[in-house]
């Protein structure tokens with residue numbers, strides 16, 4: 001798959017997830033085998049005003065490339081300035097605009113999915129950003145405010161005309177939030193409405209789901225969000241399944257190794273105190289389905305130090321019976 005000048009080796013994208021797809025998490029997912037990782041959504045205004053907190057979100061490491069950096073906002077000028085800044089910084093391989101966030105605070109500012117019902121403003125933003133960067137340029141959209149999907153098709157065709165290079169679609173409506181199911185038929189419709197690559201997203205929970213989405217919709221690649229939070233191996237499992245029809249679910253030993261790795265990456269990036277607070281939740285996602293997971297989660301709720309985290313992980317692993325250790329998750 002090619003997005004403008006960027007050759008992508010593989011078919012999997014890690015979805016942008018605010019509060020989750022920070023640099024250390026992206027590094028972990030990349031190490032697990034994912035073609036393209038995406039940043040959290042980053043405020044264009046924050047970049048425009050040089051907000052230190054916002055600029056931190058732009059930090060990147062060479063090992064995670066190719067990296068897609070997503071911005072959100074509602075002012076063409078600040079969006080263009082942010083795009084030019086990101087282009088110049090050399091940290092991104094793809095620049096993405098968020099047309100899908102349905103969080104009240106974002107919608108109120110006429111950003112995210114709110115732009116899908118204002119094609120005029122969306123057009124101005126797309127033109128301004130396309131004029132400000134030669135980076136491969138993508139957008140991430142929903143179905144729109146209503147179920148018909150007409151807003152998505154209109155925005156997609158406009159975007160293609162302006163020079164957007166690929167479109168990711170999460171086919172739920174704005175009002176739906178995350179309820180109900182993703183309507184993959186809208187991805188199929190989008191694929192026939194535009195010639196640029198389409199990345200399908202929504203409710204992929206297994207390699208089989210990914211294969212089904214590709215098959216049903218004809219999309220060019222798949223994007224996985226929530227399923228990767230608990231199982232970062234899912235992206236390499238998808239790559240393997242699409243390549244040769246097989247995939248290998250991680251053995252508990254691999255999961256524990258990744259938990260230790262995430263601990264190290266988080267502590268290095270956030271510092272021990274903040275990292276440990278965040279890891280209380282993050283590490284608990286990884287042990288879903290393993291025997292004794294609830295006891296481990298209770299212990300994690302008291303987590304305060306890196307050494308303690310490693311000891312907790314190792315002692316949990318050592319306490320698992322041989323049967324459980326051999327069990328695939």
Ligand SMILES: Cc1cc2nc3c(=O)[nH]c(=O)nc-3n(C[C@H](O)[C@H](O)[C@H](O)COP(=O)(O)O)c2cc1C
Pocket residue numbers: 015016017018019020040041070098099100101140170201202203204223224225226227
């Ligand atoms: C916690 C969380 C944070 C999210 N943050 C973003 C974001 O920053 N930008 C964006 O475009 N979508 C965001 N999304 C939407 C996801 O990228 C994705 O479209 C959605 O979760 C559907 O895919 P999935 O079923 O694979 O999770 C977020 C979703 C969740 C659950």
